Amino acid sequence: MSSATGATEAPGPRGAATWRSAELVERRGETPNASTLTFDVSGWPGHHAGQHLDVRLTAEDGYQAQRSYSIASAPEDGRVALTVERFEEGEVSPYLVDEMQPGDVLELRGPIGGWFVWHIADGGPLLLVAGGSGVVPLRAMLRHRHANASHVPARLLVSARRAEDLLYSAELAELAEADDGFELLATLTREAPAGWTGFTRRIDREMLEEVAWSPRELARTFVCGPTAFVEAAADALVGLGHDPALIKTERFGPTGGSET
Amino acid sequence: MTPPISRGFRRRHAADAEQADRVPPGQYVVTDFPVLSAGPTPRTPLEEWSLEISGEIDAPRRWTWEEFRALPTETFATDIHCVTKWSKLGTSWTGVSVDTLLDGVETEAEFVLGVCDGGYDTNLPLDDVTGGKAWIAFDFDGVPLEPQHGGPARLLVPHLYFWKSAKWIRQLVLMKDDQPGFWESNGYHNYGDPWREQRYWGD
Numbered sequence: 001m002s003s004a005t006g007a008t009e010a011p012g013p014r015g016a017a018t019w020r021s022a023e024l025v026e027r028r029g030e031t032p033n034a035s036t037l038t039f040d041v042s043g044w045p046g047h048h049a050g051q052h053l054d055v056r057l058t059a060e061d062g063y064q065a066q067r068s069y070s071i072a073s074a075p076e077d078g079r080v081a082l083t084v085e086r087f088e089e090g091e092v093s094p095y096l097v098d099e100m101q102p103g104d105v106l107e108l109r110g111p112i113g114g115w116f117v118w119h120i121a122d123g124g125p126l127l128l129v130a131g132g133s134g135v136v137p138l139r140a141m142l143r144h145r146h147a148n149a150s151h152v153p154a155r156l157l158v159s160a161r162r163a164e165d166l167l168y169s170a171e172l173a174e175l176a177e178a179d180d181g182f183e184l185l186a187t188l189t190r191e192a193p194a195g196w197t198g199f200t201r202r203i204d205r206e207m208l209e210e211v212a213w214s215p216r217e218l219a220r221t222f223v224c225g226p227t228a229f230v231e232a233a234a235d236a237l238v239g240l241g242h243d244p245a246l247i248k249t250e251r252f253g254p255t256g257g258s259e260t
Numbered sequence: 261m262t263p264p265i266s267r268g269f270r271r272r273h274a275a276d277a278e279q280a281d282r283v284p285p286g287q288y289v290v291t292d293f294p295v296l297s298a299g300p301t302p303r304t305p306l307e308e309w310s311l312e313i314s315g316e317i318d319a320p321r322r323w324t325w326e327e328f329r330a331l332p333t334e335t336f337a338t339d340i341h342c343v344t345k346w347s348k349l350g351t352s353w354t355g356v357s358v359d360t361l362l363d364g365v366e367t368e369a370e371f372v373l374g375v376c377d378g379g380y381d382t383n384l385p386l387d388d389v390t391g392g393k394a395w396i397a398f399d400f401d402g403v404p405l406e407p408q409h410g411g412p413a414r415l416l417v418p419h420l421y422f423w424k425s426a427k428w429i430r431q432l433v434l435m436k437d438d439q440p441g442f443w444e445s446n447g448y449h450n451y452g453d454p455w456r457e458q459r460y461w462g463d
Contacts, residue, residue: 017461064286091271091273104267104268244302244378251294252294
């Protein structure tokens with residue numbers, strides 16, 4: 001795995017460095033803890049599926065806070081969407097998830113990152129493994145695939161605590177029903193509703209062996225979620241014989257007390 | 261240009277005056293230790309581990325784990341700043357100063373490329389890893405560095421954004437010319453000074 005090999009071209013200097021005003025068009029509750037916010041961004045240079053951006057909020061007294069978020073929308077969607085999960089003790093996420101209203105503004109800059117990205121021209125098969133809100137950049141990849149009527153074989157294994165915590169469940173089910181080579185698999189780790197036919201345990205080696213293609217298929221693999229989840233999934237895939245150089249990961253916090 | 265106000269947004273945590281001078285622009289303080297890596301965590305057994313200095317050097321140097329751990333060490337506390345916005349204050353490390361590794365080396369190199377297990381690399385000016393500014397660290401908070409945080413040993417260059425503190429370090433390549441590393445080729449700033457907020461290309 002040499003440094004930039006295979007990475008889609010990163011944004012030009014101006015793209016990432018400029019703060020742009022963004023107006024909220026819509027805020028939709030996705031789950032009890034997460035909302036999708038759609039923005040009109042003046043001069044947005046476009047992005048690749050999987051990239052992230054920086055958000056800057058300015059309070060009336062001039063106080064500012066910045067955070068990084070994965071982009072939830074496909075490049076083809078036109079507007080920029082973020083799906084943000086609320087962390088109760090946080091400063092930015094409760095504002096975005098619960099308080100921000102259409103017409104309110106913040107600043108964005110990006111897109112950022114040339115590594116955790118997938119373009120239909122990169123081909124497949126495409127193996128996506130998500131824990132919790134780790135599904136956000138992977139959803140952008142699947143929307144990008146669908147918008148281009150791509151038939152690249154793709155599988156998404158998503159893990160959540162309960163059915164109500166599964167992000168984009170209706171949209172993903174609809175994509176899977178299109179029968180165009182995309183398969184959706186889910187596991188619920190805390191509680192499953194009656195009639196649930198998916199997995200009901202934390203992600204493990206056996207589950208990945210069942211879900212993933214053979215290592216010989218050289219699937220382009222993207223794993224995103226909390227640190228412990230990504231460590232477990234990536235270790236299991238390597239243990240099953242998948243080439244570490246084909247496994248791209250993105251880990252996010254908060255990591256909890258056990259991660260130090 | 262005055263930034264637009266986000267209606268209803270306000271500071272939720274009182275500013276800690278003592279911390280304020282230690283937190284670079286755009287950063288916030290965390291108490292846990294987030295992990296960011298581009299791929300699976302490599303796990304090289306210590307008996308297969310070695311550290312090398314190569315490139316613009318007459319006689320390349322190499323240490324086995326045992327030899328490396330016999331070198332003089334330093335234990336110190338420092339603040340670390342990740343480009344993804346978190347800063348962690350007063351972290352405690354033990355490691356071998358890069359000055360110790362380079363002691364007596366004559367080189368025309370002005371840059372260094374840190375090369376790691378798993379294929380990661382990062383570039384730095386030689387001046388930024390010498391003069392007491394960088395270490396090969398192997399203990400965090402008094403215990404061996406966990407693999408997910410870069411164990412058995414990582415480069416530690418706390419005055420730059422933390423992606424420069426390459427995990428799973430195995431080699432320091434001395435170079436006359438600069439050569440962008442992994443994140444430096446993928447949209448991130450070539451130097452990465454948190455106090456000048458050099459996060460991305462063009463910053």
